[in-house]
Amino acid sequence: MDDIHFAVLGTGGIGRRTLEVSQHKDGLTAVAACDRNGVALDHDGLDVDELLAATEGNIASGPAEHASDSTPAAPTDDYASDGGAAAVEGGGVKQHGDQSGIVASEQGEPTETPIDDIIAESDAIDAVLLALPNLEHDFIPRVAERFAEADYEGVMIDVLKRSRVIGMLDDREDLLKASGITFVCGAGATPGFLTGAAxxxxxxxxxxxxxxxxxxxxxxxxxxxxxxxxxxxxxxxxxxxxxxxxxxxxxxxxxxxxxxxxxxxxxxxxxxxxxxxxxxxxxxxxxxxxxxxxxxxxxxxxxxxxxxxxxxxxxxxxxxxxxxxxxVTSMEANVNGPALGYLKAGVRNNRAGHYGVFGPADLMPGF
Amino acid sequence: MDDIHFAVLGTGGIGRRTLEVSQHKDGLTAVAACDRNGVALDHDGLDVDELLAATEGNIASGPAEHASDSTPAAPTDDYASDGGAAAVEGGGVKQHGDQSGIVASEQGEPTETPIDDIIAESDAIDAVLLALPNLEHDFIPRVAERFAEADYEGVMIDVLKRSRVIGMLDDREDLLKASGITFVCGAGATPGFLTGAAxxxxxxxxxxxxxxxxxxxxxxxxxxxxxxxxxxxxxxxxxxxxxxxxxxxxxxxxxxxxxxxxxxxxxxxxxxxxxxxxxxxxxxxxxxxxxxxxxxxxxxxxxxxxxxxxxxxxxxxxxxxxxxxxxVTSMEANVNGPALGYLKAGVRNNRAGHYGVFGPADLMPGF
The missing domain is CATH 3.30.360 (Dihydrodipicolinate Reductase; domain 2)
Incomplete structure (x- = not known):
């Protein structure tokens, strides 16, 4: 399989660990990452070590696993319409002022529209991992919609947990298919790894x-x-x-x-x-x-x-x-390894022209 | 997924059990089966119960699991060139004269070219399970070749065990791809189910x-x-x-x-x-x-x-x-369930235009 160029939206625990695990894997090149107020982009491959060192313990965003921090969530409609700034917003747990998060990395550029910035470069991106806070149930479906509206052709993958989100993705399947998106949902540990095992x-x-x-x-x-x-x-x-x-x-x-x-x-x-x-x-x-x-x-x-x-x-x-x-296998190992494994399976399908919404079990032998 | 019309080559233990298990599965219709000297074909679906009752303990062929019965194997070249008669030949363990095997079924027709008869109907067949004796290592690869030469577009799946056969299939990958064949190899219990689990x-x-x-x-x-x-x-x-x-x-x-x-x-x-x-x-x-x-x-x-x-x-x-x-799960349950599961996965790939040679692990999340 040709090298997979992927982006990570959100650089909290899941986003960062996914970047780290990808360095141990063949055929995966991280080319973009964003958080609340910054984006790092390099189509030849990010310097992941530098990025991790700069963002470790220094989170600007409320990433996927900070689904509901103490800062009240902004109204859902804002997420989908603000160009991405609120998209990666979250709590104040670890914010460190203007230089927090990705902008603290020498690869990071400040931006008010991190997700749009990545969408603008998505022609050269094979897969996008959504390690974003799903503060409202339809937040991740709406981000997918934005990629579809920009005619993104590639894989999107999330590690969401809530059952009801799947239906919201299914509701958007025609739009995703028309764009050429293979959306793999619920692809972390559980759901994900363990769903596949079942x-x-x-x-x-x-x-x-x-x-x-x-x-x-x-x-x-x-x-x-x-x-x-x-x-x-x-x-x-x-x-x-x-x-x-x-x-x-x-x-x-x-x-x-x-x-x-x-x-x-x-x-x-x-x-x-x-x-x-x-x-x-x-x-x-x-x-x-x-x-x-x-x-x-x-x-x-x-x-x-x-x-x-x-x-x-x-x-x-x-x-x-x-x-x-x-x-001895940590939650991080069991979330991020499978997330990248399903990402690769998604790319296989996407390159074969297989678009739509897939769960982990849909990528297994049929039943 | 639309209904899958499949054929079984060989009606020994594996072939018969696969037909039986398929009746418990959604979306699978058995439309063809053959053994050494007979073929049963019905594109609306075989009467599997009748076929099983007629062939149980009454095997005309040396099916997959009778890989080497006491009858010496015919030279390999014969298998690929005789139109299929020798293809499903095997030992004399359970032969019962002219009326043995599939021809004992009211759906069975005698033939000297069972495999060619199925190839002739393969336009309407989505998947072919090879439950044939692999007496010589290249026997199954040669059967695949014959389907490819007839421009079969669909899935072929086997439950072979020997490591060296995979390379022989890989050698034929260009031919299989050109024809539109998705070949899933080693898709029984082990290799197959357990390979996927690994x-x-x-x-x-x-x-x-x-x-x-x-x-x-x-x-x-x-x-x-x-x-x-x-x-x-x-x-x-x-x-x-x-x-x-x-x-x-x-x-x-x-x-x-x-x-x-x-x-x-x-x-x-x-x-x-x-x-x-x-x-x-x-x-x-x-x-x-x-x-x-x-x-x-x-x-x-x-x-x-x-x-x-x-x-x-x-x-x-x-x-x-x-x-x-x-x-409590029998070998049969662990061979034939997964064989049909991988068959379904193969059809998903084939319908997306994903051709070539796949092992069970290739249909799992990537590593």
Whole structure:
């Protein structure tokens, strides 16, 4: 496969780790990255080390995993119409003044329209990873729309989690197809890696009865980078929802975490694995259960990440196939490796002229 | 996806079970099947139940898993030039005279050129599963060549095991591409299902150190249908090779099995998983180890089928991800489900105009 030139929108934890992991992979060249108030562009390849060093612990934007920081979200319509400035806006957790984020890199240029700047160069970009905060459910779909309106031909990929966003992407499928976009949605760890594992594990069966996705994350050293994800997860606890979680102050979140001694356990989360497996024909969304345990005070995983697929074989046996990730594999390894893996699969499809909206399971053997 | 009309060449264990499993799947219509001296064709869909009932325990051909029955193999060149009669020839284990095999079905017609008969109808066939004996290494590649020479546009898929066959298919890739063939090779259980699992499990890592594929098969009730596979496996035992295994009489094989109380253990088998993972860029072929335990006197698996992928993450941890099949899932479930799953993936690619030779790992997220 020819070298893939890709861009990363958002340089929070997921964006930065994706850039880092891409350096270990063959055939991937990072050519663009942006955050709230800066863009770095070099079609011969960014100096990723320099960019990471300059932005580490110095985030201008509220990236994907800072989905809901303490700064109230701007109204959704603004995201799609402001040329990108609000698009990569987020909390104030790590801002360091005018020189924060990408502009602190010698490759960074200040801009008020970071996403538009990348769209302007997108003819030479094969794939775009959306590591943006999906503050409102339709934010990522709207960014895709903007690329489509600019006739972008290539791959777009996100690591979103919420089931309802998939339908919003599907609603825009005609527009994406007309432009020549192969959109791979939900392509991080879960949904993503584990959704694919479930789709594969289902291959023994002719009928899938249940998919259980159970994750463990130890997030001590990664906590600062992932406050937004923690906040999103809190929405899944009993007595909380997206709105209440969004409105909590940092202090309230800390108090809640203290109450649980740093360990939060989640059941029946709204994770897009369900609709992604249903759209691939593997099982009904309601038969998919996602839960897990998060420990923000340890880097050890509190439980082993496991996918269990229970089904019936053509010869009438009922059994459970399992996929287990080693406890030493970090959340970052399991998000960013698969994100780039699906990105490559997306490019394969895109180059063959296969456009539209794909979930991870759609890129697996059929069911 | 529009309905997939598919053909099965060979109606031994794998061919018949694939027809059976396809009835449990959406979007698959079996329209053609052939064996040594008969062909059944109906573009509206075969009556699979009738066909299976007529051919069960009544095999005219030496199908894929009867790779080397006691009848000496005809010279290879004959396979490719005789219009297909020898193509599906095999041993005499279960032959029952003129009315054996497909011609015993009311849908079957006698023919001396079963493969050519299917090629003649291939305009209306989306995919062809090759469940043929690969008596000589280049037999399946030569059948593919014949379809290509007839300008077949569609999917061909096999469940071959031997590493060296992949290169022979690659040698013919230009011809396959020119015709519009998407050839998915090694798409059964192993290689196939487990190769795909290894490719997926690798996604946590930036460097894969070892892939261990360890299978368990309990083959008491399936033994008669799978004598050929057992013979092929014997070639992997210490002191045996393909030639000596091929020349063994049935009695010699029975004696060998008796000696081992029905349980044969294999290490470092020549299984195409190695080259299939290497060609997908996941690891070196030499880092892939395939072995397992076969019990021909029990239907219980003597060991749990497990894929273990050991690698290093971008953040420097070394770990092992694992994929385990429930012991109740039979070899047949794990061969034929994935074969149809990869067939569907092949059709997706073929319809997008993606031609050439693909291994299971090539249909997974990239590495």
């Amino acid at each position: 789709a594969l594990a289902a291959q023994s069966f002719v009928e899938v009865e249940e998919v259980e996705i159970w994750w463990g994350v130890g997030l001590k050293s990664g906590y600062e980078d992932n406050r937004g994800t923690v906040r999103e997860d809190i929405a899944h606890l009993d007595g909380y929802d997206i709105e209440t979680a969004r409105e909590m102050s940092e202090a309230e979140i800390e108090a809640l975490i203290d109450e649980h001694d740093g360990v939060l356990e989640f059941h029946d989360m709204e994770h897009a694995d369900d609709v992604l497996l249903e759209r691939a024909g593997i099982c009904d969304a309601e038969d998919v259960h996602v839960g897990g345990v998060l420990d923000v005070r340890s880097d050890e995983k509190p439980t082993t990440t496991t996918v269990s697929v229970t089904g019936t074989t053509f010869d009438g046996e009922t059994g459970t196939n399992t996929f287990e990730l080693d406890d | 490719a997926l499990a690798a996604q946590s890592f930036v460097e894969v150190e070892e892939v261990e594929i360890w299978w368990g098969v309990g083959l008491k009730s399936g033994y008669e249908d799978n004598r050929g596979t057992v013979r092929e496996d014997i070639a992997h035992l210490d002191g045996y090779d393909i030639e000596t295994a091929r020349e063994m009489s049935e009695a010699e094989i029975e004696a060998l099995i008796d000696e081992h109380d029905g349980v044969l253990e294999f290490h470092d088998m020549e299984h195409a998983d190695d080259v299939l993972l290497e060609r997908a860029g996941i690891c070196d072929a030499e880092d892939v180890h395939v072995g397992g335990v076969l019990d021909v006197r029990s239907d219980e698996k003597p060991t749990t089928t497990t894929v273990s992928v050991t690698g290093t993450t971008f953040d420097g941890e070394t770990g092992t991800n694992t994929f385990e099949l429930d012991d």
